[in-house]
Amino acid sequence: MDRNVDISKSDFPDRLRKLREERRLTQADLGDLAQLSYRTIHDLELGKRDRTLVKTLMLITKALDVSYERLLNGDQADRTDKIPPPKGKRFLPTTLGVLLLLSVAILALWTVFKPPQWTVTGNTLVAKDGIFGFQRWQREFPDEIAICQPAPWSGDVLLVGLHSNNSGGSRLHALSLRSGNSLWEVQPDVNEIAAAFGRELVFGGGFNCSGLLPADLDGDGTSEILAHFSHTKWFPHALCLIDSKGNLLSQYASMGSIYDLLIIDMDGDKKDEVIGAGTNNARIYQGATVFVLDENHFSGATIDDSVSHGNSIKDGSLMRLVIPQYPAPYMNHMQYTRLIAENIETFERENDDFRMTVFVGHDPDRHLIVELDSTLTPLDSHMSDVFRMEILHSWPDSLREFGPLDPGWRRDWLAHHVRFEAGKRVHP
Numbered sequence: 436m437d438r439n440v441d442i443s444k445s446d447f448p449d450r451l452r453k454l455r456e457e458r459r460l461t462q463a464d465l466g467d468l469a470q471l472s473y474r475t476i477h478d479l480e481l482g483k484r485d486r487t488l489v490k491t492l493m494l495i496t497k498a499l500d501v502s503y504e505r506l507l508n509g510d511q512a513d514r515t516d517k518i519p520p521p522k523g524k525r526f527l528p529t530t531l532g533v534l535l536l537l538s539v540a541i542l543a544l545w546t547v548f549k550p551p552q553w554t555v556t557g558n559t560l561v562a563k564d565g566i567f568g569f570q571r572w573q574r575e576f577p578d579e580i581a582i583c584q585p586a587p588w589s590g591d592v593l594l595v596g597l598h599s600n601n602s603g604g605s606r607l608h609a610l611s612l613r614s615g616n617s618l619w620e621v622q623p624d625v626n627e628i629a630a631a632f633g634r635e636l637v638f639g640g641g642f643n644c645s646g647l648l649p650a651d652l653d654g655d656g657t658s659e660i661l662a663h664f665s666h667t668k669w670f671p672h673a674l675c676l677i678d679s680k681g682n683l684l685s686q687y688a689s690m691g692s693i694y695d696l697l698i699i700d701m702d703g704d705k706k707d708e709v710i711g712a713g714t715n716n717a718r719i720y721q722g723a724t725v726f727v728l729d730e731n732h733f734s735g736a737t738i739d740d741s742v743s744h745g746n747s748i749k750d751g752s753l754m755r756l757v758i759p760q761y762p763a764p765y766m767n768h769m770q771y772t773r774l775i776a777e778n779i780e781t782f783e784r785e786n787d788d789f790r791m792t793v794f795v796g797h798d799p800d801r802h803l804i805v806e807l808d809s810t811l812t813p814l815d816s817h818m819s820d821v822f823r824m825e826i827l828h829s830w831p832d833s834l835r836e837f838g839p840l841d842p843g844w845r846r847d848w849l850a851h852h853v854r855f856e857a858g859k860r861v862h863p
Contacts, residue, residue: 443485450509452480454499468498550612555580562615572615587649587658588679596644600667605642607662609681619681623664623673628688631736631748632671640667650698652730654706661709670716676733685733691716694777701789701809706730712776712793715757717742723776723795725811726755739855750858756811757853758795768834771797813849
């Protein structure tokens with residue numbers, strides 16, 4: 436008998452595969468039983484070998500419990516009912532056994548695919564198994580955890596935002612939910628904010644991660660994250676657009692607090708815009724503010740010639756509106772330092788006429804509701820019921836007769852607004 440056997444012109448590969456599958460063996464199982472490598476069985480079944488050793492065939496016949504002749508040349512006799520279970524293999528032939536195996540398999544898969552549950556205490560983040568409750572991992576951070584939530588692009592990524600009194604700024608961390616390993620971390624460009632508003636203000640405190648919102652400004656169907664960072668001295672605030680790889684794509688800083696953020700496609704181009712509302716603490720304004728950012732207008736800070744002459748940092752927003760303070764007698768009577776804008780609501784009229792409203796005041800009840808068009812131009816205003824009743828019942832006559840109750844007074848007040856487009860002031 437030759438040492439090598441020619442198997443190139445036979446159906447040996449198909450026959451070997453059929454005999455193996457009849458015995459419910461994998462290629463690796465057969466390799467173990469025959470004391471051969473998985474690769475040998477794999478190559479023989481794919482017909483990658485034209486010749487093979489007699490010794491190899493003899494080992495396979497022993498493992499499959501067939502004759503050499505049947506393995507090499509085939510055998511028409513139906514012996515499938517006489518095939519014994521392979522050596523070393525045990526099966527549960529009963530229905531109960533099959534159900535038990537299925538139950539174990541399903542439980543194992545559930546354990547693997549069910550994400551861990553996580554809890555936050557101070558600066559410590561703990562993830563526990565979602566079924567049995569045992570601890571999977573634990574992470575401690577140098578600062579208190581402010582926000583912890585899944586990433587918009589993957590439920591297996593956990594975003595962790597920190598409080599910080601460190602003048603170097605807070606950080607946003609991305610972790611693997613299953614392992615707790617760090618994927619990336621990012622923070623605002625604090626030096627750029629200091630260049631806009633002054634080092635004494637910015638480095639006199641730290642930044643806190645105050646909010647995380649999904650936003651798709653480039654319209655690619657995958658959300659980035661809009662991270663809101665607030666200062667421990669109330670202002671400035673910063674908005675950072677961060678992609679799934681931890682790249683800081685854009686940053687915009689506000690000379691004041693940001694009280695409300697809304698992500699919406701204002702113009703129907705399948706790309707999100709960011710609408711922000713809050714305050715402008717520049718001495719010349721001390722008023723409420725609304726601004727809009729988009730993919731191409733998301734940089735700089737709320738800087739203009741009236742605030743900082745010759746500053747290298749410019750206003751890179753798409754649009755920005757500053758609504759003035761009330762005249763001094765009214766501000767003094769209400770004991771307001773400045774007005775704020777919050778509670779952005781949007782709606783559309785006919786012919787894609789986009790409008791929005793914001794609450795302007797200093798608390799959730801005592802406010803005016805100001806209507807704006809898609810260019811942030813004020814159109815109209817009306818009073819909240821609580822504010823109206825307060826004026827009617829408790830304000831002195833000198834302020835009640837000609838004041839926020841009067842539509843003409845409100846029109847004159849709104850006429851003093853200041854509006855910018857692409858950083859340039861637009862005169863009414």
